Amino acid sequence: ETGVTQSPTHLIKTRGQQVTLRCSSQSGHNTVSWYQQALGQGPQFIFQYYREEENGRGNFPPRFSGLQFPNYSSELNVNALELDDSALYLCASSEGTAPHEQYFGPGTRLTVT
Amino acid sequence: SQQGEEDPQALSIQEGENATMNCSYKTSINNLQWYRQNSGRGLVHLILIRSNEREKHSGRLRVTLDTSKKSSSLLITASRAADTASYFCATVRTGNQFYFGTGTSLTVIP
Numbered sequence: 001e002t003g004v005t006q007s008p009t010h011l012i013k014t015r016g017q018q019v020t021l022r023c024s025s026q027s028g029h030n031t032v033s034w035y036q037q038a039l040g041q042g043p044q045f046i047f048q049y050y051r052e053e054e055n056g057r058g059n060f061p062p063r064f065s066g067l068q069f070p071n072y073s074s075e076l077n078v079n080a081l082e083l084d085d086s087a088l089y090l091c092a093s094s095e096g097t098a099p100h101e102q103y104f105g106p107g108t109r110l111t112v113t
Numbered sequence: 114s115q116q117g118e119e120d121p122q123a124l125s126i127q128e129g130e131n132a133t134m135n136c137s138y139k140t141s142i143n144n145l146q147w148y149r150q151n152s153g154r155g156l157v158h159l160i161l162i163r164s165n166e167r168e169k170h171s172g173r174l175r176v177t178l179d180t181s182k183k184s185s186s187l188l189i190t191a192s193r194a195a196d197t198a199s200y201f202c203a204t205v206r207t208g209n210q211f212y213f214g215t216g217t218s219l220t221v222i223p
Contacts, residue, residue, distance in 0.1 A: 002155070033211065042201050042213035043156070056210045088153055092211075099143045099205040104155035 003027055004093050004105035012111045013081050021076045021108045025093030031055070032074040033102060034066060035090040043090055049074055050097050078110075086112045117202050117214035125220040132189040134217040136202030137182075143205050145178055147187050150199045150216070159187075159200075194223045 003026035013019050025032050031050045035043035045058035049068035063079040072093070078085055088109050092102035117138040126132050136145070144163045148156040162169045162178045162185065169176045175188040189196055199218050203211040 002157075004155070035211075035213075037153075042215050043211075045210055045212060048210060058210075090155060092156075099207075101146060101158040101161055102211065103158070104148075106155045107153070109153070 002093075002103040002105065004091065004103050006089075006091055006105035006108050008108060009106070010109045010111075012113065015081055015083060015112055017081050018077065018079045019081060019110060021078075021089050021091075021110070022073065023076070023091035023093075023105055024073045025091075026103050029093035029095050029103070030072050031094045031097060032068055032072065033092045033094070034074070034076045035092065036060070036085075037088040037090060037107070038084075039087070046076070048097075055097060081112045083112050086110060117204050117212060119200070119202060119214045119217040121217060122215070123218045123220075125222065126192055128192060128194055128221055128223050130192055132192050132196070132219055132221070134187050134200055134219070136185045136187070136214055138185075138202075138204045138212075138214075139183065140204075140206065142180075143207065145176075145185050146203045146205065146211070147174075147176060147185075148201045148203060148213075150201065152198075156201065189219075192219075192221045194221050197221050 005024045033048040034046040037043040047057040052068045068074045088107045092104045094102045120135045146161045147159045199216045201216045
């Protein structure tokens with residue numbers, strides 16, 4: 001078990017709604033990355049936050065946004081939910097922006113109906 | 114789109130046998146990492162190999178990297194039922210941005 005926690009574990013939303021997912025990073029880690037994993041696929045990089053600033057973004061629309069707080073915890077916000085947003089959302093923490101290993105949380109399973 | 118692709122997509126072996134899975138990628142990398150995922154849970158880091166390394170070992174795991182062919186392989190020796198999981202390679206370029214492949218689903222039959 002890593003020290004990365006995510007909440008909630010499961011979530012069901014309706015198309016068009018907004019959702020906020022939360023992640024607490026492992027102690028000592030100042031970088032959080034978010035991934036979307038559709039069923040049967042590998043995780044896809046959404047964005048990364050380092051010391052409260054966005055530090056890279058994948059190929060996701062602006063309705064996916066995030067925040068990182070002074071304690072390095074993070075939020076992922078998705079507006080105007082679409083059916084295709086149904087997925088497992090994973091956050092991962094790491095130390096700095098050097099390409100070391102990342103430590104993943106258990107994920108939040110989002111279902112959009 | 115995914116940066117890497119694993120092969121095979123699925124692998125079923127008997128306990129005690131070795132399991133080999135491969136990863137191909139498209140661009141230059143800083144390092145390549147292998148992760149394991151059990152039943153849609155979080156990923157667990159297994160091993161990291163840098164672009165200037167060719168082979169690395171960790172317990173029952175052996176990873177090779179061929180940057181000229183843009184490919185890597187993960188070998189799990191003397192497999193156990195507990196090794197049943199999905200295995201992903203992740204290529205890492207600059208900025209600590211990870212690009213995962215599509216994964217290999219490994220089933221180890223007791």
